[in-house]
Amino acid sequence: MAALSLYLLLTWIFLLSLFRTRFAEVLCHADESSALMEFKRSFRTDTTDSRCVYPKVHSWSLDGSGDCCSWDGAECDEVTGRVIILNLSSSCLSGTMSPNTTLFRLVHVESLNLAFNSFNFSSIPYGFGNLSKLQYLNLSASDFSGEIPRDISQLSKLVSLDLSTSWYETLHMPNMGDFVHNLTGLKELDLSSVSLLSPFPPMLANFSSLTLLRLHSCGLSGNIPVSIFQLPNLEVLSIAYNSNLYGFFPKPHWGSPLKSLYLFGTNFSGEIPTSIGNLSLLNELKAWDCCFSGSLPSSMGNLSHLTELDLSENNLQGQIPGSFTNLTQLSMLWLFNNNLNGDSLEWVVNLTKLTILEISGNQLSNGFPSSLTYLDLSSNDLHGDILGALRNLKDLELLNLKSLNLNGVLDLNDLFTLKNLTSLHLSFNNISFIKSFINATTSKLAHLYLDSCNLTEFPQFIGHLSKLSLLKLSHNRIRGTIPRWMWNNSKESLKYVDLSHNLLTGFENNRTDLPLPNLRYIDVSSNLLETTLPVPPPLVNLYNISNNVLFGDIPTSICERSSLTMLDFSNNALNGTLPPCLGSIGPLIFLNLARNKFDGMIPHVYQDDCQLRMIDLRENRLRGTVPKSLGNCGMLEFLNLGGNQINDTFPLWLSKLAYLKVIDLQSNNFYGPIEGHLNQLNFTSLHILDLSNNSFNGKLPSKLLQSCLAMKVIDGQENWAYMCIQQFIELSIIVFNENLMTYAMTLMNKGTKRDYVKIPETLAAIDLSNNKFEGFIPKLIGDLKSLRMLNLSNNSLTGGIPPSLANLKVLESLDLSLNNLVGEIPQQLASLTFLAVFDVSHNRLSGPIPRGTQFDTFGSNSFVMNEGLCGSPLPNKCTNADNAPLPPSLTVDNEEESLFDLDWKIMLAGAGVGFLVGVVLGNLIIDKKSRWFLRCSKRMAK
Ligand SMILES: *[C@@H]1O[C@H](CO)[C@@H](O)[C@H](O)[C@H]1NC(C)=O
Ligand SMILES: *[C@@H]1O[C@H](CO)[C@@H](O)[C@H](O)[C@H]1NC(C)=O
Ligand SMILES: *[C@@H]1O[C@H](CO)[C@@H](O)[C@H](O)[C@H]1NC(C)=O
Ligand SMILES: *[C@@H]1O[C@H](CO)[C@@H](O)[C@H](O)[C@H]1NC(C)=O
Ligand SMILES: *[C@@H]1O[C@H](CO)[C@@H](O)[C@H](O)[C@H]1NC(C)=O
Numbered sequence: 001m002a003a004l005s006l007y008l009l010l011t012w013i014f015l016l017s018l019f020r021t022r023f024a025e026v027l028c029h030a031d032e033s034s035a036l037m038e039f040k041r042s043f044r045t046d047t048t049d050s051r052c053v054y055p056k057v058h059s060w061s062l063d064g065s066g067d068c069c070s071w072d073g074a075e076c077d078e079v080t081g082r083v084i085i086l087n088l089s090s091s092c093l094s095g096t097m098s099p100n101t102t103l104f105r106l107v108h109v110e111s112l113n114l115a116f117n118s119f120n121f122s123s124i125p126y127g128f129g130n131l132s133k134l135q136y137l138n139l140s141a142s143d144f145s146g147e148i149p150r151d152i153s154q155l156s157k158l159v160s161l162d163l164s165t166s167w168y169e170t171l172h173m174p175n176m177g178d179f180v181h182n183l184t185g186l187k188e189l190d191l192s193s194v195s196l197l198s199p200f201p202p203m204l205a206n207f208s209s210l211t212l213l214r215l216h217s218c219g220l221s222g223n224i225p226v227s228i229f230q231l232p233n234l235e236v237l238s239i240a241y242n243s244n245l246y247g248f249f250p251k252p253h254w255g256s257p258l259k260s261l262y263l264f265g266t267n268f269s270g271e272i273p274t275s276i277g278n279l280s281l282l283n284e285l286k287a288w289d290c291c292f293s294g295s296l297p298s299s300m301g302n303l304s305h306l307t308e309l310d311l312s313e314n315n316l317q318g319q320i321p322g323s324f325t326n327l328t329q330l331s332m333l334w335l336f337n338n339n340l341n342g343d344s345l346e347w348v349v350n351l352t353k354l355t356i357l358e359i360s361g362n363q364l365s366n367g368f369p370s371s372l373t374y375l376d377l378s379s380n381d382l383h384g385d386i387l388g389a390l391r392n393l394k395d396l397e398l399l400n401l402k403s404l405n406l407n408g409v410l411d412l413n414d415l416f417t418l419k420n421l422t423s424l425h426l427s428f429n430n431i432s433f434i435k436s437f438i439n440a441t442t443s444k445l446a447h448l449y450l451d452s453c454n455l456t457e458f459p460q461f462i463g464h465l466s467k468l469s470l471l472k473l474s475h476n477r478i479r480g481t482i483p484r485w486m487w488n489n490s491k492e493s494l495k496y497v498d499l500s501h502n503l504l505t506g507f508e509n510n511r512t513d514l515p516l517p518n519l520r521y522i523d524v525s526s527n528l529l530e531t532t533l534p535v536p537p538p539l540v541n542l543y544n545i546s547n548n549v550l551f552g553d554i555p556t557s558i559c560e561r562s563s564l565t566m567l568d569f570s571n572n573a574l575n576g577t578l579p580p581c582l583g584s585i586g587p588l589i590f591l592n593l594a595r596n597k598f599d600g601m602i603p604h605v606y607q608d609d610c611q612l613r614m615i616d617l618r619e620n621r622l623r624g625t626v627p628k629s630l631g632n633c634g635m636l637e638f639l640n641l642g643g644n645q646i647n648d649t650f651p652l653w654l655s656k657l658a659y660l661k662v663i664d665l666q667s668n669n670f671y672g673p674i675e676g677h678l679n680q681l682n683f684t685s686l687h688i689l690d691l692s693n694n695s696f697n698g699k700l701p702s703k704l705l706q707s708c709l710a711m712k713v714i715d716g717q718e719n720w721a722y723m724c725i726q727q728f729i730e731l732s733i734i735v736f737n738e739n740l741m742t743y744a745m746t747l748m749n750k751g752t753k754r755d756y757v758k759i760p761e762t763l764a765a766i767d768l769s770n771n772k773f774e775g776f777i778p779k780l781i782g783d784l785k786s787l788r789m790l791n792l793s794n795n796s797l798t799g800g801i802p803p804s805l806a807n808l809k810v811l812e813s814l815d816l817s818l819n820n821l822v823g824e825i826p827q828q829l830a831s832l833t834f835l836a837v838f839d840v841s842h843n844r845l846s847g848p849i850p851r852g853t854q855f856d857t858f859g860s861n862s863f864v865m866n867e868g869l870c871g872s873p874l875p876n877k878c879t880n881a882d883n884a885p886l887p888p889s890l891t892v893d894n895e896e897e898s899l900f901d902l903d904w905k906i907m908l909a910g911a912g913v914g915f916l917v918g919v920v921l922g923n924l925i926i927d928k929k930s931r932w933f934l935r936c937s938k939r940m941a942k
Helices: 002-024 031-041 152-155 176-180 202-206 226-230 274-278 298-302 320-327 348-351 386-392 460-464 554-561 580-584 630-631 651-654 700-706 779-783 803-807 827-831 853-857 899-909 929-932
Strands: 075-078 085-089 112-113 135-139 144-147 160-162 188-190 213-216 219-224 237-239 244-247 259-264 267-271 284-286 291-295 307-308 314-320 331-336 339-342 354-357 375-377 396-401 407-410 421-424 430-433 448-451 469-471 479-482 496-498 503-507 521-523 541-543 566-568 574-578 590-592 597-601 614-616 619-622 637-639 663-665 689-692 693-701 724-730 735-742 747-750 752-756 766-767 771-775 787-791 813-815 838-841 842-848 866-870 916-917
Touching: 135 853, 152 566, 160 630, 202 226, 237 813, 274 298, 298 320, 320 348, 386 724, 448 916, 554 580, 619 693, 630 651, 700 779, 747 766, 827 853
Parallel strands: 085 112, 112 135, 135 160, 160 188, 188 213, 213 237, 219 244, 237 259, 244 267, 259 284, 267 291, 284 307, 291 314, 307 331, 314 339, 331 354, 354 375, 375 396, 396 421, 407 430, 421 448, 448 469, 469 496, 479 503, 496 521, 521 541, 541 566, 566 590, 574 597, 590 614, 597 619, 614 637, 637 663, 663 689, 689 766, 693 771, 766 787, 787 813, 813 838, 842 866
Antiparallel strands: 075 085, 724 735, 735 916, 747 752
């Protein structure tokens, strides 16, 4: 009987399979194949894009059967023939996504993946809400921008949603709580680098299906509920890089089967509880740059699956527990910059898989397992024959001896017996090298860091190295010319050369060409090079020769260097006109020609896909108008044309550049009113507008100011970072060199012009002084709440001082002097507790000067030449009639630091190039405050 039913069952299965096979031949529906073909036609394929793997759409064609079910990337339901899966990830698609894309006709699709394409920063179209069967949607790393359409939140069947992006601040989601409200079935949610700018939505801690939650770099704030660690299925939690997010580890109970936990760059604090030892599946724990304190619990030795542990840069104390010897799977251990101590690292000896040990900045002494391939002892207090003690570590590949108080003449022959050594850091030691022969010819050394070593000449052994790829000799005192013998053996291998901050005067025999065909990065800035401008080797991406005494003009042959992404020629004595072809170097992102003697016109930009994000041409002798073609540079953030002789009206068309943060047109011959009647303006990202010292007239530009949305919100003050561009130069699979290119400008601060070598991301300032503006000060300036500086001095403004200025709670400097303002100084201004500079002199104001708080600190110069003002600090007393009530007493928060005064710290921070392993592990960092000197807050590579 059982045999018979088994037989029947098998027959049935057989028949069923025949039936299915027959239906598998069902062709796809014509409406869907044509929708897909139209979709294909709306894009180019770009196989040079780094995300491109294979252009799946190339196989799509309506010829032959035209069966879209057999096309690469598409899968159909075997019964209905409807397309249910479309996977076009890494398919090299390039172009703008149409708002009415034909994809929306694939209404049966359950799984849609468009990740890793290039949609040119177009918006995510509204319409995904119609694909009501979607369970899986992936639009990650595809260069979308703008607001995430709300209708995606109606896809109640969604199980997996990935909208993560590679660029900060390009995608926004205004109300995450609402968005996820109905998506309770989600198993995977990744919104990394989407600008959420909101508190962590507590309801996520009830999403019991979640296995993966990635929300790193989202601008999340507030507290994260401890119950997140009790989600029954959560395996991956990444909430890193949310510097305003606070949280604690659960003490008694972790309910989640966590495998990966990424918390770095948050404000998690408290102790690491003993219960952490219960996370038996934990693979990676990365919680560096948090605020954990206390000691490491011995129970961590139970984390038997742990392969990577990074608790660097916390406030951990005490001994590293001996139980760590049981972490036998550990391959990377990072504990640098804590207060851990201990006499020996015996427990390390049994960690046979350990390849990276990073314990610098603690109080530990030596004893190392010979399996080590990576050893970082930097900033420790070690004594004795260190180089000798390392002789046994035959497998060593990376050795960091930075800041070890090494002194005197070093014999590197010991180190060159380590045949696998590829990276050697000797920075920040006071050394020189033995003159006798160092046998370096067979060395595999690829990365050599000799910056800040007090060297006075180029070490001879460099000329023998044949695999050298990175050479860093910056911040020494090397004099004379750059010799050619240095490149003798590593011509082909050198990619990165930094000779900046020395006393170099020229090139050997005046030959400015570097014979380095594979060079990607050359920095010879801040020397004494007195020569014409060297044209860099053909593959160079980043070229910095600023702060020298170069003369002559820019040769047009520079434009043939079609890999250039960054050019910095600032602070030299270059002259002549700018070659027009400069605007056609396609990949150029960063162009700094400030402080030279260039004249003539600003070159036009020739491409629609201009990539420029920073243009600094300030303090030259440029004439003419601002070329409209700059409007093609859709990524532009920083435009500085100050201190030239440009003769133009205000370039209102800059309004279409959605990321523009800084416009500096000061000290030119700009003229005319700024706004016409019909302008729709959109300066949404603008933080700094400096139009001072021109001949603008008409009314103050209300519509422009009204559109400055970025100035209307006060950013998290803790989120300090500088406006900059970050680029990674890949030198080998795990070694990157991070390069931060910062923006610099001159701003009026507290009555004097000051140079800002870096600009805090949260600095908002408006300087319209020394023009011919007339009419009233618009009330709406009071909406620009993040303003730190407002200067309207020396115009012809009339009317009163709007009391709304009292809404500018972080204002530090307000200058309204030299106008025709009348009426009283609004008493409300006394509530501005950060106001350090206030000037209303030379107006026609009257009535009592406000009293209390900051107003008691201003001298009479702030108020002179107003006939009607009275009261302290002016000599004329107020009569009873104009006596003002004292404002309620206010506490002044002196803890808060002035963003304007940060520049002295910037100087302390020194060089901005750090050695990185992976993408996120910096080791330059001395303390929390200095760390942000090295971070761009936005658009960091993922
Ligand atoms: C999409 O809309 C544009 C204009 O709104 C129109 O020109 C185009 O034909 C539409 N495309 C499709 C596929 O409907
Ligand atoms: C959630 O779904 C319900 C029912 O479909 C709807 O009424 C409600 O508006 C949705 N809530 C949000 C926040 O989208
Ligand atoms: C390592 O693990 C073993 C077995 O679980 C245990 O007996 C031993 O005490 C542990 N070692 C240390 C130093 O904690
Ligand atoms: C290392 O392992 C050996 C052999 O398993 C053991 O005898 C020794 O105690 C271990 N060392 C430490 C520090 O736990
Ligand atoms: C050096 O590297 C090679 C190749 O990775 C490896 O086989 C060898 O064991 C390493 N150690 C020494 C001392 O050569």
